[in-house]
Amino acid sequence: MQKIIDKLYKEHTLSQNEYLETVNSFSRENAEYAAELARRATLPVYGNKIFIRGLIEVSNICKNDCLYCGIRKSNKNAQRYRLTKEEILECCKEGYTLGYRTFVMQGGEDGYFTDERVCDIVKSIKALYPDVAITLSLGERSYESYKALREAGADRYLLRHETADSCHYQRLHPKELTLENRKKCLADLKSLGFQAGCGFMVGSPYQNAENIAKDLKFIEEFSPEMCGIGPFIPHSDTPFKDEKAGSAELTCYLLSIIRIMKPNILLPATTALGSVEENGRLKGILSGANVVMPNLSPYSVREKYSLYNNKLHTGAESAQALEELKEQVESIGYKIVTERGDYKQNI
Numbered sequence: 493m494q495k496i497i498d499k500l501y502k503e504h505t506l507s508q509n510e511y512l513e514t515v516n517s518f519s520r521e522n523a524e525y526a527a528e529l530a531r532r533a534t535l536p537v538y539g540n541k542i543f544i545r546g547l548i549e550v551s552n553i554c555k556n557d558c559l560y561c562g563i564r565k566s567n568k569n570a571q572r573y574r575l576t577k578e579e580i581l582e583c584c585k586e587g588y589t590l591g592y593r594t595f596v597m598q599g600g601e602d603g604y605f606t607d608e609r610v611c612d613i614v615k616s617i618k619a620l621y622p623d624v625a626i627t628l629s630l631g632e633r634s635y636e637s638y639k640a641l642r643e644a645g646a647d648r649y650l651l652r653h654e655t656a657d658s659c660h661y662q663r664l665h666p667k668e669l670t671l672e673n674r675k676k677c678l679a680d681l682k683s684l685g686f687q688a689g690c691g692f693m694v695g696s697p698y699q700n701a702e703n704i705a706k707d708l709k710f711i712e713e714f715s716p717e718m719c720g721i722g723p724f725i726p727h728s729d730t731p732f733k734d735e736k737a738g739s740a741e742l743t744c745y746l747l748s749i750i751r752i753m754k755p756n757i758l759l760p761a762t763t764a765l766g767s768v769e770e771n772g773r774l775k776g777i778l779s780g781a782n783v784v785m786p787n788l789s790p791y792s793v794r795e796k797y798s799l800y801n802n803k804l805h806t807g808a809e810s811a812q813a814l815e816e817l818k819e820q821v822e823s824i825g826y827k828i829v830t831e832r833g834d835y836k837q838n839i
């Protein structure tokens with residue numbers, strides 16, 4: 493088994509069957525082996541640097557009804573909010589002072605955030621802070637819309653593919669949403685010059701090892717600049733409320749596999765990983781992750797952006813919490829840096 497991991501380390505490609513074998517051979521021992529190679533793979537590209545991204549949750553209003561998500565349209569218990577431009581700029585101001593040089597604006601698919609409004613916000617942030625990168629994560633939009641956002645100055649876009657198997661995709665989403673369109677959006681984003689991020693949940697309902705092998709092959713072929721993976725965590729106001737959460741250990745193993753496959757990829761240790769396991773984010777870093785995305789949203793809305801239950805709320809949003817995160821990261825031999833942390837093309 494370790495031979496396949498060695499092969500991936502050397503050649504950066506495997507067949508889907510080999511990925512399946514890799515997934516099926518998940519064990520503590522193999523995970524440790526993969527983590528070791530993953531750390532080794534990152535070093536020549538990004539050294540021991542960990543990039544921080546300030547996450548601003550701009551709206552929990554969403555027209556979609558994804559079965560897993562706590563802010564789905566039919567959740568009548570969600571207290572809906574959206575941030576104003578002024579509130580978003582205030583988050584950036586605080587974040588910039590703390591040393592953040594990437595802001596991520598994430599939200600539900602809220603019709604209020606038209607191209608005109610998002611472009612205006614992006615341009616305003618760039619005018620105030622020309623040295624920051626802006627990442628958007630606002631769901632599926634048209635090519636023309638993505639083009640306008642890119643021309644306004646947005647640098648990166650996160651849109652998880654959620655699962656690369658169309659039958660599985662259909663079991664997680666309402667029928668209006670298709671894997672085909674998701675993939676088209678990702679291809680559009682890439683063609684427009686965004687640093688693009690796909691990704692999936694580990695342990696989502698109905699997921700099997702074949703699905704994960706497909707996800708890995710999709711990531712290999714699409715070759716995104718970023719990839720977000722985290723455990724599925726049930727939310728009590730969704731149809732999946734009684735499903736069980738995904739495993740932190742399997743998430744870490746898959747982070748290692750993705751890192752070995754793509755040494756240059758920007759790979760976050762996600763909030764979901766930090767939420768299911770004590771020190772989950774540190775374990776993610778030791779498995780090959782090199783990005784963390786602390787929460788910069790105003791305190792008043794944090795509880796409301798509830799994608800899943802028991803979401804980690806300590807966020808390095810205050811100077812003190814950021815100091816603590818820095819210390820934790822340093823204690824395992826890594827270093828939080830205040831750089832934009834762009835994708836490195838060739839090393």
Ligand code: SAH
Pocket residue numbers: 560561562598599600601629630631632650651652654692693722723724725726727764799800
């Ligand atoms: N509307 C945007 C942002 C979605 S939220 C979009 O469509 O891209 C960001 C990610 O959170 C989703 O892509 C999904 O993978 C993840 N997520 C949603 N619900 C979750 C849950 N219950 N457990 C874990 N992750 C979840």
